[in-house]
Amino acid sequence: MILQLLIFFATMDLSDKWRLIMKKGKMIQDIKTNTSWPVLISTLFYVFLASLFIEGGLWLGSELVGPFSLVIGFLAEFFSPGNGTASIQEFFYHYLLYYELFSFVIILFLFIFWVKVIEKNALSSLGFVKRNWLKYLVWGIMISLVQMGVIALVYQVSGIGSFVLNELSLEPLLFILGLFPFWLLQGGTEEVATRGWLLTRIAARTNLPFAIAISSSLFGILHMGNAGVTFLSVLNIILDGVLAGLLFIYTDSIWLVVAQHGTWNYVQGNLLGFQVSGTGADASIFSFTMGDGPVWLTGGAFGAEGSIITTLVLLVSLVIVYRLGERKEKFDD
Secondary structure, three states: OHHHHHHHHHHOOOOHHHHHHOOOOHHHHOOOOOOOOOHHHHHHHHHHHHHHHHHHHHHHHHHOHHHHHHHHHHHHHHHOOOOOHHHHHHHHHHOHHHHHHHOOHHHHHHHHHHHHHHHOOOHHHHOOOOOOHHHHHHHHHHHHHHHHHHHHHHHHHHOOEEEEEOOOOHHHHHHHHHOHHHHHHHHHHHHHHHHHHHHHHHHHHOOHHHHHHHHHHHHHHOOOOOOOOOHHHHHHHHHHHHHHHHHHHHHOOOHHHHHHHHHHHHHHHHHOOOOEOOEOOOOOOEEEEEOOOOHHHHOHHHOHHHOHHHHHHHHHHHHHHHHHHHOOOOOOO
C-alpha cells in the first residue's frame, strides 16, 4: 500500500495551478540522470546515497579529529620549536567547533565528485550558478535574521525565555564573528545534499512536490538522533526543508538557501545562545535562560527549533513564499 502511494505521488499529473508554481527550472531540466531504473527504485537509491554521503562524511570527519590535531601539533613544533605539542593540541581543541563545521567540506566534496565524475553533470546542476548569487546570499541572510528575530522577540516578551547581553572581551567576540562563514559552509553543505542534489535528481525523474516531500522528510529524519529531539522538532525541521525547497526552486539557485540555513544556525547558537538542533555552540553574544513551560513551547534541550513558536513562524514563511510563487515573483529583477 505504501509503495503504491509513493508511485502514485511520484507519477501523478499536476493541476494547471500547481504546474505553474512547481515549474522545473533550467537547472533541473538540464540534469542527466543516466538511469533506466523504475522511478521508485531510483528514488530509493538517491535517498540511500544521500544518507550514505552525509553520515559517512560526518563519521570520517569525527575520526580525523585526533590525527588532525596531532599533525597540527607536530608541524607547529617542527616550524616553531619550544611551543610544545600539548599546548598546540590544547589550542586546537579550544577551536574544535571551527573544525567540526569545516569538516562538512568532506560531504561537499563527496557530492561534487559524484556529480562531476560519476554523473558527468555540471556543478550548476547543484545550484551553483553565477546569476544573482550575491543578491541571493543577502536575501537568505535577511530572511533568517527576520525569522529568528521574531522567534526571539516572542520568547522574550511572553516569558518563554530571556536573553541577557554577555560582556565579551575581544578574543571571544572574534571567536564568535569568525564562525559565520563556517556555519555557511555547514548549512550550505546540508542544502547541497538535500536540495541541490537529492531534490533535483528526484525531480528530474518525477515531479517537484514529490521531490520536496522526500528531501524534506530525509532532512528531518537525519536529525532524529540529536539530543532533546521531539516529534515537534522533527516536524519543524521538515517544514524548514519544505520552505528551503520552495526557495530553491523559485530562485533556481543554491545560494539563497545556503545563506538562509547557515545564518539560521549561526543566529540561534552564536548570537542568541539557543541550542542548535540539540547541540551547543560554545560561545554567544547573548545568554539564553529558558523559562518554565512545556517542551512543546520552550523547545527544551533541542532549542528553539523544538518550539511551537518556530512552527508558526515557519508556517507563515511558507504561506508568504508560496504566494510569491503563485504570482511568479522569483526574487529576480
